[in-house]
Amino acid sequence: MTTKTTSLRSVAVCAGAGGLALGLEEAGFEPVLLLDNRTVACDTLRVNRPAWNVLELDLLDFDPADYQSTYDVDLLAAGLPRVKATASVRRTERDDELEVLKATIMLMHGIRPRALLIENVPDLVTKPAYEPIREYVAKELTHLGYSLHWFVLNAVDFGVAQDRKQGVLVALDAALPNSFTAPGASVTRPRTVGEALGPSMAARGWPQSVTWAAQADRPAPTLVGGSWNRGGADLGPTGSKRAWARMGVDGGTVADDVPGPDFVWDPSIGRPGMMPLTVHQAAALQGFPPDWIFAGRKTAQYRQVGHASPPPVGRALGDALKAALASSPRTAGNL
Incomplete structure (x- = not known):
């Protein structure tokens, strides 16, 4: 008799063509909801994965209280529009990309997943011009009880035939053992x-x-x-x-x-x-x-x-997150 393994559950926002969600699915994360505001992207998700629950809605209008499936999920994953270096958390005029990033962080209050994954430009991780944004994110997430990991990956290190650097934020519930390790290269030479x-x-x-x-x-x-x-x-x-x-x-x-x-x-x-x-x-x-x-x-x-996130990178990130979350699995009452 075999025992069915409980899938890890995720919510994907700004899901786009599904590259990040596909990679996470391969790592064992079942998406309970995928959200994007573009009809064509939602059509792509639905034609490839008819069983996925795809919601066409602007992230700024999304209220997780209206979707019970979002509660007790393991991961909130977001492949966000590229934040500009000129963006500032203190600007009075609206900056759409920054607003989407802030909305994702605010979702953590309502969903309270065990982990957050954000993929964006590498400069968000490395450049001094983005420091106010990193400080804003850190303040909000540490207040909620999450530990943060910022790092940069290059898709070419994961078998993708493309020099594509990605800035990544992983935030884990601070109650989890501090066991997250950013994924290392999975290939020994670049694919041409x-x-x-x-x-x-x-x-x-x-x-x-x-x-x-x-x-x-x-x-x-x-x-x-x-x-x-x-x-x-x-x-x-x-x-x-x-x-x-x-x-x-x-x-x-x-x-x-x-x-x-x-x-x-x-x-x-x-x-x-x-x-x-x-x-x-x-x-x-x-x-x-x-x-x-x-x-x-x-x-x-x-x-x-x-605009997509390469699925092999999503798979590598999913495997690293799965390993960290396995150190403290959900209790039966939360399943």
């Missing part, structure tokens, strides 16, 4: 773009795919989702586009399909001789599984991919 995308480049019979993959011998630069309010999809700012051009990739747009047998790859003639990546190739560079579906039109799909 050629390794990640070589098979897809060959899928339609492009004869130069092997040659291209051999010279794409480094991780990708950080994918950038860009603004939801303007512009089309591209792979990032000017510096990123130059890095892509050195691998013979047109970073100025996103393709509908991979190269076919008649495409002639010749980077010496500029963009016409280079191929752009598809949405699903970008998703592969983020570490999403190949069967993960992104809702919406091409630009909206790419925005979701570019």
